[in-house]
Amino acid sequence: MANPLKLGVLISGSGSNLQSIIDNIEKGSLNAVIKIVISNNPDAYGITRAKKHGLPVLIFKHEDFKSREDFDLELIKNLQSNHVQLVVLAGFMRILTSLFLREFQQRIINIHPALLPAFPGTHVQKQALEYGVKFTGCTVHFVDEGVDTGPIIIQSVLPVLDDDTEETLAARILKEEHRIYPQAIQFYADGKIEIDGRRVKIKSADKPSFPALHNPPLVGV
Numbered sequence: 001m002a003n004p005l006k007l008g009v010l011i012s013g014s015g016s017n018l019q020s021i022i023d024n025i026e027k028g029s030l031n032a033v034i035k036i037v038i039s040n041n042p043d044a045y046g047i048t049r050a051k052k053h054g055l056p057v058l059i060f061k062h063e064d065f066k067s068r069e070d071f072d073l074e075l076i077k078n079l080q081s082n083h084v085q086l087v088v089l090a091g092f093m094r095i096l097t098s099l100f101l102r103e104f105q106q107r108i109i110n111i112h113p114a115l116l117p118a119f120p121g122t123h124v125q126k127q128a129l130e131y132g133v134k135f136t137g138c139t140v141h142f143v144d145e146g147v148d149t150g151p152i153i154i155q156s157v158l159p160v161l162d163d164d165t166e167e168t169l170a171a172r173i174l175k176e177e178h179r180i181y182p183q184a185i186q187f188y189a190d191g192k193i194e195i196d197g198r199r200v201k202i203k204s205a206d207k208p209s210f211p212a213l214h215n216p217p218l219v220g221v
C-alpha cells in the first residue's frame with residue numbers, strides 16, 4: 001500500500017467530520033494520517049475529539065493576528081512544517097486569503113451541507129427548506145477564491161421530507177457528510193482525481209446505478 005496521505009485538518013466547531021475521518025483511518029478504510037489539527041476557536045469540541053485520539057492540535061485565534069495574511073502565514077508555516085499534502089476544511093468558519101490558496105493550490109478541500117451550486121454560504125438547510133427544493137444534500141469540493149465555488153469532487157443527494165425541520169434535515173445531511181468526506185480523501189490518496197477545468201473526474205469510478213431520482217416517487221407513469 002502507498003504511504004498514507006498526510007492531512008492537515010482545520011476546524012472551528014463540533015468536529016464530527018474530523019471524527020469520521022479519524023474513525024475511517026482507524027478502521028483502515030482511509031489510507032491517511034492526520035499530521036495536525038488546527039482550530040481558530042479555542043472552545044471547539046473538535047479539539048477534545050482530536051486530543052482523545054492523541055492528535056497534535058494547534059489553536060490560533062484570528063483576533064491575535066494583525067491581518068488575515070498574518071493568520072494565514074501562521075497556518076501555512078505549521079502545515080508545511082508538518083509536511084501536509086492535503087488541507088481538509090472540516091467546518092472551518094474562516095475565509096482563506098489568496099496567499100493560502102496559492103500555497104496549497106488544488107490541495108484544499110471543503111465539505112458543504114448543500115448540493116452546490118445551490119445554497120452556498122451559511123444557514124443552508126434553512127435556505128433549502130424555504131426555497132422548497134425536493135432534494136438537497138452535501139458536496140465535497142476543491143477550494144478556490146470564491147465562497148463554496150470550487151470544482152466538485154463528490155455529492156450526496158437526499159430527499160427533503162414534508163415534515164423536515166432545519167434540525168432533522170441537518171442531521172440527515174451530516175450523516176452523509178461523514179460518508180462522502182473520507183471517500184473523497186481516499187480518492188485523492190489513491191491519485192484518482194483528475195481536474196479538467198471545473199470538472200473533476202474520478203479514474204475508474206463505477207457509474208451510478210440509478211438513472212434518476214424522484215421525490216415524491218412517481219406513481220403509475
Ligand code: GRF
Binds near residue numbers: 013017090174
Ligand atoms: C458541516 O455541516 C459542514 O458541512 C460545514 O460545517 C459543518 C461542520 O460540522 N462546513 P462538524 O464540525 O464537522 O461537526
